[in-house]
Amino acid sequence: MHPLVKALFSPWELRWEVLIPLLLFGALYALGWTRLRRQSRSQKVASKWRLAMYYLGLASLALALMSPIDWLGTQLLTMHMIQHKILIMFSAPLIWLGNPYPVGLWGLPRLARRAVTSALAGDTWIRRGLGVISQPAICWLVFTFIYLGWHDAMLYDLALRIEWVHNLEHLTFFFGAMLFWWPVVNGAPRLHKSLPYWGRIFYVLAFVPPNAIAGFAIANASEVIYSHYTTVPRLYGMSAIEDQMIGGAIMWVWSSEMMINAALIMLGVMTVQERRRKQKQAAAAASATSLPLTDQQMKAAGS
Amino acid sequence: MSRSVCVLLALLAALIAPLPLMAHGGGVAQITDAPAGPYRVFAWTSPDPWRAGEDAHVTVAVTRVEADQTFPITDAQVTLRLFWDPQPDQPLTLQATPVSAVAAGFYEVDHTLPHDGLWRVEVTVQGNEGAGSVSFVMQAAPATTNNWFVWAGGALALLAVIGFLFGARKRSGARAVSMQRATSSSVVQE
Numbered sequence: 001m002h003p004l005v006k007a008l009f010s011p012w013e014l015r016w017e018v019l020i021p022l023l024l025f026g027a028l029y030a031l032g033w034t035r036l037r038r039q040s041r042s043q044k045v046a047s048k049w050r051l052a053m054y055y056l057g058l059a060s061l062a063l064a065l066m067s068p069i070d071w072l073g074t075q076l077l078t079m080h081m082i083q084h085k086i087l088i089m090f091s092a093p094l095i096w097l098g099n100p101y102p103v104g105l106w107g108l109p110r111l112a113r114r115a116v117t118s119a120l121a122g123d124t125w126i127r128r129g130l131g132v133i134s135q136p137a138i139c140w141l142v143f144t145f146i147y148l149g150w151h152d153a154m155l156y157d158l159a160l161r162i163e164w165v166h167n168l169e170h171l172t173f174f175f176g177a178m179l180f181w182w183p184v185v186n187g188a189p190r191l192h193k194s195l196p197y198w199g200r201i202f203y204v205l206a207f208v209p210p211n212a213i214a215g216f217a218i219a220n221a222s223e224v225i226y227s228h229y230t231t232v233p234r235l236y237g238m239s240a241i242e243d244q245m246i247g248g249a250i251m252w253v254w255s256s257e258m259m260i261n262a263a264l265i266m267l268g269v270m271t272v273q274e275r276r277r278k279q280k281q282a283a284a285a286a287s288a289t290s291l292p293l294t295d296q297q298m299k300a301a302g303s
Numbered sequence: 304m305s306r307s308v309c310v311l312l313a314l315l316a317a318l319i320a321p322l323p324l325m326a327h328g329g330g331v332a333q334i335t336d337a338p339a340g341p342y343r344v345f346a347w348t349s350p351d352p353w354r355a356g357e358d359a360h361v362t363v364a365v366t367r368v369e370a371d372q373t374f375p376i377t378d379a380q381v382t383l384r385l386f387w388d389p390q391p392d393q394p395l396t397l398q399a400t401p402v403s404a405v406a407a408g409f410y411e412v413d414h415t416l417p418h419d420g421l422w423r424v425e426v427t428v429q430g431n432e433g434a435g436s437v438s439f440v441m442q443a444a445p446a447t448t449n450n451w452f453v454w455a456g457g458a459l460a461l462l463a464v465i466g467f468l469f470g471a472r473k474r475s476g477a478r479a480v481s482m483q484r485a486t487s488s489s490v491v492q493e
Contacts, residue, residue, distance in 0.1 A: 010405035068405040074329050160329045162351065231332035233345055233366045234373050235408065 004076075004236040010068045018065045022058050029054055029100065032107030045102050054098025060090040065170070074160060075232050077247035084173055085250065088147070089258045092177035096185035120189050131191045136183040136203060143180035144210055146172045151214055151251075153225045160228040180207075184262065197270035201263045208256045215252025219245050330362055333439040334426070340435020342367055342376060342428050348441060355419035356446035362411045363399055365428050375408025377401070379430040383412055388421035419445040 029051075036046035063069065064086040073080035105113055119126045132138065150156060150169050159169040181187075184204060186194050195203065224230050224240045234240065330347035337344050345364040353359045361383060365376040381399035395417075399410035416422075422443055427436040 007405055007407070010403075013403055013405070071403065071405045161331055161349075163349070228329060228332075231335045231345065231347075232329075233336070233343070233364050233375070233408070235366065235375055237372075 002237065004072070007072055007236070008068050012062075012066045012068070013070070015066055018062065022062055025100075025104070026055065026058055028104050028107035029098065030107070032103040032105060035106045036103060045099060046106075050097065050099050050103070053094050054100060054103070057091050057094030057096075057098055060086050060094060061174075064091065072236075075229075076236060076238075077226060077229055077243050078238075078250060081247040081250045085254055085258075087170065087174050088177040088180075089255065092174060093181045093185060093262075096178070096181050096187040099188060101188040127191065130189070133179065134182055134191050136192070136195055136199070139179045139183055140203060140206065143176040144207065146176035148210060148214055151218070153227070156226050157228050160226070184266075197266050197273070201266050201270075204259045204262045204266075208259050211255045211259070212252050215248050215250075215255065217248070219248025219252055221248070330360065333424075333441075334437055337437045338435070339365075339426070339428050339437045341432040342379070342430065342435055343373070344426060344428060344435075344437050346424075346426055346437075346439065348424075353416055353422070353441050353443040354445070354447060355416050355443055357416065358413050359416045359441075359443070360411065360413050361399070361424065361426075362402065362409060363426055363428075364409050365430070366408055367432065376428075376430050376432075377407050379410070379428050381410040382427045382429070384425040384427070385414070386423040386425065387418055388423070389418075391423075394425075416443050419443045 033046045033051055036043065064083050069079055069083050069086070073083045105116060108116065118124075120130070121127075133142070150159070150173065155165075155169075159166040183192075183195050184200050186200075218225060221244065224244055226244070229240045229243060238246070330349035331351045332345070332347050334344055334346040343366045345366070347362045349360045349362075350357070363381050363383075365379045365381060366373050367376055368374075383397045383399060385395040385397070387393070387395075395414065397412045397414055399412040402409040402411050420443060422441045423438055424441055425436055425438040428434060
């Protein structure tokens with residue numbers, strides 16, 4: 001067995017500082033979901049689909065931070081890139097898809113629930129502040145700045161050398177990604193008018209060029225950019241420069257592909273919604289003229 | 304009430320939120336691929352700089368190169384001896400332990416540094432293939448009384464107190480206005 005595959009199947013490190021918050025947030029969501037489902041089983045806020053998304057998001061956080069990927073990230077740039085991609089491309093959007101705000105809110109005790117809603121419902125500084133930073137352009141810029149900034153050679157090496165800087169890197173990546181995906185998923189609390197689907201498609205696709213340029217530059221660098229990786233033993237059958245090429249390619253290709261996938265999903269949703277809208281319009285027009293709509297007319301309206 | 308709960312929640316969130324994202328820090332490389340008998344040794348130290356009265360951490364990786372391939376040595380005895388420059392005849396002897404199952408060939412040790420100044424760290428590796436040692440020098444800074452975590456905690460607590468007082472003042476002001484309105488409306492009714 002290849003040493004890297006063997007290492008990936010090593011036992012997970014159950015770190016309390018990761019496990020406790022994950023269990024806390026998981027329990028809060030479960031409580032809220034159960035309370036909401038008790039009120040109505042058919043409602044959309046706490047559906048089974050959203051429950052699955054939320055826990056997949058938490059599981060991906062656990063995978064990134066407690067599995068062997070975490071340790072291997074300090075030895076291989078490739079694994080470090082994979083860890084960051086999990087945090088950015090999976091954990092953050094999956095958690096948003098779980099609709100954590102209203103569901104989690106129902107998991108809180110009444111007093112705390114009131115406090116949170118009053119902080120976000122009225123003209124409070126929290127709402128004003130969130131309103132400013134959750135503007136799509138700001139979200140995009142903040143995340144792109146964080147994402148590209150951490151790939152600077154000095155900062156990346158610093159993160160690998162000093163633990164609290166590494167923590168800060170992961171924190172900012174995760175919260176930056178939460179900010180980035182907020183207008184895309186259109187998660188609650190909704191503080192702005194929802195972006196139209198074409199706007200969301202443009203928003204995610206706009207991230208592709210800066211990401212691809214940075215990934216391409218890393219993959220094609222003639223020397224090792226992140227010097228930390230020249231100070232570790234090469235136990236996994238690839239040199240530091242080969243590792244950098246693969247790591248850069250992951251950033252360049254995988255992240256870009258994820259954004260394109262997100263754009264394609266939204267294009268699909270947009271098309272379906274448009275078709276439904278046209279079908280409704282056709283049905284309304286038919287009922288107004290009191291003439292039954294033929295199958296052919298329905299199909300024509302749908303296409 | 305809601306404001307104070309908000310402050311409390313924000314503080315709790317500030318404490319809890321960073322926890323899921325803790326990471327491994329590698330430390331500063333002191334030895335890279337140095338020969339020690341039949342082995343190749345790597346060593347990293349943290350924090351940077353070492354400081355008297357605080358924990359000093361050393362991570363050691365032990366490998367063996369055979370036919371251009373590097374293998375981790377998982378069953379070595381790794382001993383560290385720390386020689387303080389003014390007393391080189393009284394070294395601190397520490398036994399390093401394996402880091403984790405995934406970190407094959409990596410060993411680590413923690414120890415509170417008793418003095419500042421120059422320290423020579425000697426890493427001795429004993430394994431089935433033989434033994435060897437390497438050393439490096441560290442400069443430890445004097446002990447400090449400035450604990451940034453205490454300062455940060457104090458600043459957070461101060462913010463919470465200010466938030467609470469500000470909220471209480473605002474609420475008492477609002478209460479006084481509403482009482483005044485109630486009194487004046489009852490006077491008008493009379």
